[in-house]
Amino acid sequence: MSTLHTVNKSPFAQQTLTSCINICRAGDALLLIEDGVYGALPSAPTAQALKALVNDRKVHLFALEPDLQARGLNDRISDWVKVVDYSGFVQLSTEHKTVQSWY
Amino acid sequence: MKFALAIYAAPFSVQASQTALHFAQTLLEQGHEVIRVFFYQDGVHTGNQLATPPQDEQDITQAWRALARAHQLDVVVCIATALKRGILNEEEAQRYQQPASNLAPEFTLSGLGQWVEAVVHADRVVTFGA
Amino acid sequence: MSRKVLFTLRHAPYGSAIAREALDALLATAVFGQDISVLFMDDGVFQLLPEQAPGGLPQKTLSSSLSALPLYDVEKLYVHAPSLEARGLTRDELALDGLVSLSSEDVATLFSEQDHLLSF
Known part of the structure; x- marks a missing residue:
């Protein structure tokens, strides 16, 4: 069964997104x-890992x-990130x- | 679907408190059932009706109170974590001989058992951490 | 009705109240007879260090409360092995017996088996 994960910490400051x-x-x-949401930036330290998560995993x-x-x-986010509202x-x-x- | 929400984040300090409110409002707009909202840890400050934000800032306690009234929500503040943070209803203020109480009337002070009961009966549990 | 509930504990003790209040929630859930698993991950593994002595702060010793978990029939105790390794710790030196080491893939499987995920 699948899980929705929410992350509320910037990957520039903390390891939460990497975890x-x-x-x-x-x-x-x-x-x-x-x-x-700073994790959606292409400059984020987690950007490549997120891209692989979407494409490969x-x-x-x-x-x-x-x-x-x-x-x-x-207008700054990576194109592999989808945007949703509430x-x-x-x-x-x-x-x-x-x-x-x-x- | 039946949702139970746990809110650990303090109002006015971190955004998570507002996120939880938006999420709850959207759930109700979409016809989902919020069987209980449980405020725990620093989230208990949400029940403090003496909070007096400036007029150009969102009053998150008032927003929760309005939502609770509009939908007859069961909005529970954890008694153990609330008392030590100075969130008391009248009954507890008398019991501990404190000079005042501050819990908004839409909120209930209750134990973790209320949370466990909500977890047992919910289809989904969503946590809003600080 | 009994639900499968996983408590994931990711925060270090003493610097904030999260670890202590997570344990209170965990014990309450256990008392009400739910099917509980506990996972120590990220800085949560620091909760398991022996010889904690927070009396000078003063705070209550978390590790001694954790060792009461089996008395509450909480016996599915897991630790995320990469979190231990990243912090230079081994399972054998921890204050809690009966911990099962899990890889990240194992944790994903554990998540998938639950009715609810409670994160602290």
Whole structure:
């Protein structure tokens, strides 16, 4: 059964996103929220690992739109990151059996 | 679906408190059921009705109170973590001979058993950490 | 009704209340008869160091409370091996007996077996 992972810490400051990346498996979704959305930047130390997660390990990667917008990041994110609003966040939480919050 | 939400983040200090509120509002808009909201750790400060933010900032306690009233939400503040952080209802203020109480009337002070019960009955549990 | 619930403990003790209050939540859940697993990961493995002596702070010793877990019938105890290795620790030196070492892949499997994931 698949899991929705949320991450709310910047990968420039903390290892939280890396920890999550190591645990994600095929079919899971990873949603970047709050300061976690800095992980959507191509310059993030986790950028290559996230790209591999999407392309090779078949994990779905999302970032929360209001949190991107708040931080001026809408036009700066990697093209392998999909953007969702709160409706999308709710939908992801219903589509996956469990939600793991990484903070 | 039946959701139980756990909120560990302090209001006004970290964004997680606002994230949880948005998430709860969206759940209810979409017709999901929020069977319990459990405030734990620094999240208990959300129940402090004496919080007085400036007018140009979101009053998160008021926002939760309004949501709770509109949807008859079961909004629980963990009693053990709340008392030590100075969040008390009238009954506890009297019990501990404190000069005032501050818990907003829409919130209930209760034990971790309430949280476990919500976890048992929920289809989904979502945690909002600091 | 009993649910499979995993507590993932990722924070070090004493610097914040997370580890202590996570343990309170864990014990309450155990008392109410749920099917609990506990995973120590990232800085959460520091909760398992022996010879903790926070009396000077003062705080209560977390590791001695953790060793009570089996008394609450919490017996599915796991530690994320890469987190230990990254911190120069080995399972044998930890304050809790009966810990099972898991790889990251094993943790993903453990997640997939649960009804709910509670993170602290």
